[in-house]
Amino acid sequence: MEKKKRYYPNFPGVPGWIYGGNLNFERVLFLLHRITGLALIFYLFAHIIVVGFRAYSPEMWEMVMGRISGHSNPVILFFEWLLVLAVIFHMFNGMRLIFLELGFFIGKPSRPVYPYRTSIDRQRIFTWIMMILASIFVIWSIFAFFMGGGNHA
Amino acid sequence: MGYDMGKPVKKVRFRVFRYDPEKDDRPHYSEYTLEAWKGMSVLDALNEIKAEQDPTLSWRQSCRMGVCGSCAMVINGKPALACQTQVLKLDTDVITIEPLKSFPVIKDLTPDLQNLFRHHTHVKPYIIRRNEEELTEENPTEEFLQSPEELEAFLQFSYCIKCGACVSACPVSQSDPEFYGPQALAQAFRYISDTRDEGEEIRYAIVDNPQGCWRCHFAQSCTFVCPKGVDPAMAIQYLKRDLVLMSVGMKKEKKRAQKAPLGAPTDRVPEKYVPPEFTIAKPE
Numbered sequence: 269m270e271k272k273k274r275y276y277p278n279f280p281g282v283p284g285w286i287y288g289g290n291l292n293f294e295r296v297l298f299l300l301h302r303i304t305g306l307a308l309i310f311y312l313f314a315h316i317i318v319v320g321f322r323a324y325s326p327e328m329w330e331m332v333m334g335r336i337s338g339h340s341n342p343v344i345l346f347f348e349w350l351l352v353l354a355v356i357f358h359m360f361n362g363m364r365l366i367f368l369e370l371g372f373f374i375g376k377p378s379r380p381v382y383p384y385r386t387s388i389d390r391q392r393i394f395t396w397i398m399m400i401l402a403s404i405f406v407i408w409s410i411f412a413f414f415m416g417g418g419n420h421a
Numbered sequence: 422m423g424y425d426m427g428k429p430v431k432k433v434r435f436r437v438f439r440y441d442p443e444k445d446d447r448p449h450y451s452e453y454t455l456e457a458w459k460g461m462s463v464l465d466a467l468n469e470i471k472a473e474q475d476p477t478l479s480w481r482q483s484c485r486m487g488v489c490g491s492c493a494m495v496i497n498g499k500p501a502l503a504c505q506t507q508v509l510k511l512d513t514d515v516i517t518i519e520p521l522k523s524f525p526v527i528k529d530l531t532p533d534l535q536n537l538f539r540h541h542t543h544v545k546p547y548i549i550r551r552n553e554e555e556l557t558e559e560n561p562t563e564e565f566l567q568s569p570e571e572l573e574a575f576l577q578f579s580y581c582i583k584c585g586a587c588v589s590a591c592p593v594s595q596s597d598p599e600f601y602g603p604q605a606l607a608q609a610f611r612y613i614s615d616t617r618d619e620g621e622e623i624r625y626a627i628v629d630n631p632q633g634c635w636r637c638h639f640a641q642s643c644t645f646v647c648p649k650g651v652d653p654a655m656a657i658q659y660l661k662r663d664l665v666l667m668s669v670g671m672k673k674e675k676k677r678a679q680k681a682p683l684g685a686p687t688d689r690v691p692e693k694y695v696p697p698e699f700t701i702a703k704p705e
């Protein structure tokens with residue numbers, strides 16, 4: 269039987285975001301922004317459910333908090349910290365995207381003279397500033413969570 | 422032997438994506454080893470493989486000097502023009518060559534770019550005039566004047582050679598074939614910022630939709646891989662900026678090209694205009 273001619277789709281789909289190939293740093297930020305955004309939404313729902321226990325009774329609330337708050341469980345404390353990392357990254361990268369997607373810090377169209385200078389080069393300083401600000405908050409969060417800097421201890 | 426262009430420098434192994442629609446169900450990789458010489462491009466290597474080792478290998482090429490945009494392929498994970506990628510500059514012993522992603526593969530390294538051109542034509546990539554007769558006049562009496570600054574506002578984007586590298590690199594195009602893609606959106610902006618064009622309202626309406634410029638999440642991979650310095654990511658963000666400014670009524674009126682009688686003297690070049698300096702890349 270003769271085989272039908274067909275094309276190979278070669279369509280990466282969602283895994284293409286992760287396995288993009290040998291590409292640029294901003295693409296990683298895109299992926300992290302998406303992951304952290306979805307994680308935050310997921311947390312929002314979980315948060316609403318957990319806080320909803322308050323509506324039953326003060327005892328119920330105490331019981332739930334005793335089991336699944338960072339105060340009582342170091343594993344949960346660690347996950348809470350991951351959540352804070354996600355918030356910090358999403359916030360700073362989100363501010364970066366708001367500026368860049370409105371056309372700030374990406375330069376004006378110019379004559380394409382070799383070697384090309386592109387919006388990637390132009391925005392990189394701003395991106396690093398935002399990421400450094402984010403890492404300051406990350407360092408603060410380590411103190412607050414694990415070294416008794418916050419009111420957790 | 423037509424390919425002995427320089428002294429062999431080292432042996433390089435090429436892992437090439439193979440898919441024959443008549444025989445294969447799934448793609449596989451073939452390996453070839455070549456002596457790489459100084460100045461050898463990936464396209465040279467493919468030609469050498471085809472001439473000496475495997476005549477069944479297929480890809481698309483024409484100009485072999487970075488102008489036509491036929492030979493874009495994914496080389497070591499990065500979409501690039503095969504003719505502009507130097508084998509020795511890649512600095513690896515194994516070079517993996519795959520067809521552009523997000524496009525169906527016809528055979529081996531040949532992608533079917535129909536989706537690219539479908540989106541490209543969708544944004545009306547040509548000058549639109551309110552008075553259509555201006556464009557079809559048999560004996561025109563007037564011409565448009567454009568200052569160097571007005572030219573520079575879109576020149577960069579008009580360098581697009583429609584090779585498809587940007588679409589292959591774009592994470593959004595990789596998961597959504599209906600996204601217009603960096604190529605088409607950059608062309609929409611190219612015509613919008615051309616002072617001769619009067620079709621910007623039509624084009625803004627086309628790109629202002631969830632599959633248009635708002636689907637872009639600014640991963641900037643398009644700009645990263647563009648072999649001609651077109652910078653589609655910048656063009657798309659300016660489209661967004663324009664649309665946001667329009668929605669709050671702060672968009673400035675677009676400047677229109679002046680018209681002058683045909684063949685009028687060219688004393689209009691501003692005196693202070695300095696032609697840009699060119700740096701010519703030094704051969705190593």
Ligand code: HEM
Pocket residue numbers: 301302304305306308309312358359360361362363365366369637638639
């Ligand atoms: C200061 C706080 C925040 C800022 C500045 C911010 C900023 C942004 C921006 C600018 C985008 C669009 C990114 C793009 O163009 O791809 C975005 C996407 C998103 N955000 Fe936020 N955001 C914040 C907080 C949140 C919170 C609290 C949540 C969850 C409850 C959230 C969930 C998301 C999701 C799911 C996306 C879509 C991601 C994507 O399409 O890739 N964000 N955010």
